Amino acid sequence: MRFIRKILLPFSLLYWIVTALRNFFYNTGVFKSAEFKTPVIAIGNLSTGGTGKSPQTEYLIRLLKDKFRIATLSRGYKRKSEGYILADTNANSDLLGDEPYQFYSKFPEINVAVDANRTNGITQLLSLEPKPEVIILDDAYQHRKVKAGFYVLLTAYGDIYADDYLLPAGNLRESRSGAKRADLIIVTKCPPDLSAAKQQEIIKKLRPLPNQKVYFTAIAYDVVVYNGVSSLNTTEVMAMEKVLVAGIAKPQPFFNHLKNDSDDCLTYADHHDFSDKDVKDILAVAKNKIVVTTEKDYVRLKDKMPTDKLFYLPIKTSFLDRGKEFDKAVLDFIAGYR
Template identity: 60%
Template sequence: MNILRKILFPFAILYGLITAIRNFLFDKGILKSYSFDLPIIAVGNLSVGGTGKTPQIEYLIRLLSGDYKVATLSRGYKRKSEGFVLADANANAEILGDEPFQFFQKFPNIQVAVDANRKNGIEQLLSKTPKPDVILLDDAYQHRKVKAGFYILLTAYGDIYADDFMLPTGNLRESRSGAQRADVIIVTKCPVDLSLDEQNRIKRFLLRRNDKGINQELYFSCIAYDDCIYSENSKIEIGELQGEAKLLLAGIAKPEPFFSYLKNPNDVCLTYPDHHHFSENDIQEILIKAQDSIIITTEKDYVRLKGSLPVEQLFYLPIQSSFLSKGIEFDKKIKNYVGTGTRNS
């Protein structure tokens, strides 16, 4: 924790008090939460950024879209449009935001919508034909105006929420007690060889901080990287890149694992802020530093860079969320909620 964050500790106390009062008012029904007549799953976190919400939403899409009409609803962070937008043939990353546009490109059989007002967004989706069977709320854990029927709380390995402080001293959006609203907690971005002893230690640490812990399920997941990188019209196996100089580019919250998976000694790495909109100067910088070598970026950055860099140079590395264990149990829990619930409350 740097010195500035320590100095700002009184503001963290004030911010924590404000969020605690807000949650109390929702808990007591003084501030109204709205329910809807279909299953709604909210995926989110207590801390800001970098917990793997996008791979988890995509996991749920793959799990459910074969049997149900699925819709995703996101805020559309840093998009240049306003209000409710339902993705169509004219959609792009500037209209939807990078993550929703990624959903739209990867899963053409689902509805993808954005609206900062989740209540209005759900109402708009329910007025469309076909009407969705289930809605996935992306990054909506603190959006309490809508009462989801199932809450998935994500916390990243090595950056567990129970070890953190409120903003601006730490990275928490609300108190650690907010974890009690979750139906399941997933520790994301774990090492693939995380031992059972370490998993049990984390489980004891998290659930003893949570009065509802006895009723919650805890899961552990990792990021599974693809064996290939992809461009608009070709792919290359990762093994073929050994010893080849390339430019690695990431505008995500925590890019270190991405770089570590791909990096060779002669590679150039460029980092940009999360959800960065690439300017013409940025594009020129990338081209100068890449020269004639290939450029590999994340899926989220690819949807913003596509069309601005040469097709033959620009590639992306897909990722998926993968459970270390109990994945079948998690799938059954989700399918049971969606299949038996006609109402999200």
């Protein structure tokens, strides 16, 4: 792996030149960014994926939805539609993409929209009556055509951006200096018992600016798996023979949480569009066993498999400590607009 990285480093240098020039032009005002009078919160990362953006977006939705009219805006990765779309009762994963459809399915009371042109998407959302009071941009850290008022940067434990390289030698979309744009940095997917000493070691590596706070979160798995009509206790499911299916960037924690020695684990590419053949293959492996998948994969599979056969395991973001401090920082930002 190190040898391959060394071979690719010259190409990473070219990538750095392009992204550095782009950021320089935005930073100096040569390229213009749209700003809005409504609070806009951008969630993203420096790497290519697998940092837990969806759970963090859902955390903010839960924090804000009972206090403000909120909207989420995503590009709708791998959707089979184009342009601006506002989710309604006809929505599905093909129309919105898996993550926005997941947001809409769980929080139908909020506005969920997709548009690759984030400036247009925000403008369209603000034309609604009543208009949103807060807009959350999902996976928009590098989308500099919009200048958000508040940036939340995510980096995964065990794969922090300080230890990574630019594409293609590594997984970074832009150089580590891009972290300077963040208001808050969250190290995600941490062990729940991560010590204070280890946290400080990671903070030292990240080298945050004086104004940047660093927080640590873990993935909290639900105690129940669900489908459209019933649920099973997770402890019971762990002991059952089953098939585990995941089409996410880093599926191993999901597998490790549920699997036993008799289980089959089927891995697909992130945001995989399950074909009829894929479904037949899964059912052939499963036979009389249940299939348990991630929440993101469930929204793409639920209309293609028997309801009583397919279950999903919900997850949430859980702060190891200082969660209230994070909440206050977000709420204080919003209050500054009122």
